Amino acid sequence: MRSLSYIRAKTVREATEAFAAAGEGACYISGGTTLYDLMKLGVERPHHLIDIASLEGADRIDTGGDVLFFGAGALMADVAEDEVVRRDYPVLAESLSKAASQQLRNMATVGGNLLQRTRCPYFRNGTIGAYPCNKREPGSGCAAIGGLDRTQAVLGVSDACTAVSPGDWPVALTAMDARIQLQGPTGERTIPIAEFYLLPGKTPHFEFAIMPGEIVTGISVPKTEAGRRSTYLKVRDRESYAFALASAAVALAMDGDHVRRAHIALGGVATRPWRAREAESLLNGRAIDAEIALAAGRAAFADARAGKHNAFKIELGARTLADAIMTAGRKMQ
Ligand code: SF4
Numbered sequence: 036m037r038s039l040s041y042i043r044a045k046t047v048r049e050a051t052e053a054f055a056a057a058g059e060g061a062c063y064i065s066g067g068t069t070l071y072d073l074m075k076l077g078v079e080r081p082h083h084l085i086d087i088a089s090l091e092g093a094d095r096i097d098t099g100g101d102v103l104f105f106g107a108g109a110l111m112a113d114v115a116e117d118e119v120v121r122r123d124y125p126v127l128a129e130s131l132s133k134a135a136s137q138q139l140r141n142m143a144t145v146g147g148n149l150l151q152r153t154r155c156p157y158f159r160n161g162t163i164g165a166y167p168c169n170k171r172e173p174g175s176g177c178a179a180i181g182g183l184d185r186t187q188a189v190l191g192v193s194d195a196c197t198a199v200s201p202g203d204w205p206v207a208l209t210a211m212d213a214r215i216q217l218q219g220p221t222g223e224r225t226i227p228i229a230e231f232y233l234l235p236g237k238t239p240h241f242e243f244a245i246m247p248g249e250i251v252t253g254i255s256v257p258k259t260e261a262g263r264r265s266t267y268l269k270v271r272d273r274e275s276y277a278f279a280l281a282s283a284a285v286a287l288a289m290d291g292d293h294v295r296r297a298h299i300a301l302g303g304v305a306t307r308p309w310r311a312r313e314a315e316s317l318l319n320g321r322a323i324d325a326e327i328a329l330a331a332g333r334a335a336f337a338d339a340r341a342g343k344h345n346a347f348k349i350e351l352g353a354r355t356l357a358d359a360i361m362t363a364g365r366k367m368q
Pocket of ligand 1: 153155156157158167168169170171176177178179180195196197198239
């Protein structure tokens with residue numbers, strides 16, 4: 036039996052002060068849909084839980100200003116069902132409604148969802164010494180490399196870790212150039228989502244550009260006409276309640292039938308939400324047809340590196356992106 040303390044904070048300041056006072060083993064919790072899971076598996080072993088689910092104003096959704104703003108405590112279900120988000124930014128709504136189950140979306144927050152941990156089966160086996168995992172125990176090795184790697188990443192991998200970044204919402208936010216608001220003991224800051232997720236490199240245990248004691252307080256998304264012509268396509272082993280084998284978020288700003296600016300990100304295939312710049316460059320200035328869409332899909336995977344059992348993800352990912360491009364291209368502005 037391990038002892039565990041719990042407090043519920045009402046303000047960000049109260050939460051960060053409680054975090055600092057608690058010292059080692061302090062952990063924020065909001066919806067709890069990831070953390071409780073990992074605690075049961077023995078992967079996370081916090082000593083002090085600071086509940087930030089009830090922070091004042093944390094669930095604010097504001098689509099009326101210059102940017103879309105989502106408080107970190109807004110529920111996934113509420114953002115997915117927001118009328119403006121559904122109409123003008125379907126890529127955001129679809130990425131949420133295709134994630135998890137309705138019950139989980141009613142509990143999980145859009146801020147917490149950014150911090151989901153990988154589904155790598157070796158990482159999730161918290162039995163001490165069962166499998167080496169550099170993410171769980173730095174320097175111990177990686178059981179997935181040369182092991183059961185069917186669901187592992189093919190983009191952004193390193194010799195230390197090939198774990199897939201599991202989210203859908205972060206992929207859509209990456210395509211849409213979102214910014215993440217953080218608040219901690221030293222004040223507030225905002226960073227582009229591209230800087231929020233770290234590549235594994237030699238230190239896969241560092242996953243997020245978040246400092247000890249910092250809280251994600253909000254997410255802002257620039258408004259763009261490309262939002263209306265957007266989609267999120269997710270391919271998985273079963274159509275309901277499964278993580279992506281490959282996914283693509285696509286938004287297109289068009290001049291007539293030519294792409295003026297493509298926004299593309301990939302999920303299920305990479306170690307972080309993956310901005311597909313090569314695919315974007317290939318599409319920009321071109322009219323869309325099936326051939327160019329597949330060429331963009333292939334360009335996105337030009338640097339892919341497969342393991343023993345996951346090479347199928349390269350073709351699957353390219354075709355998923357091609358399908359998403361065609362779907363977005365057919366939408367009316
Ligand atoms: Fe751990 Fe990453 Fe290897 Fe999975 S792929 S076992 S998370 S180091």
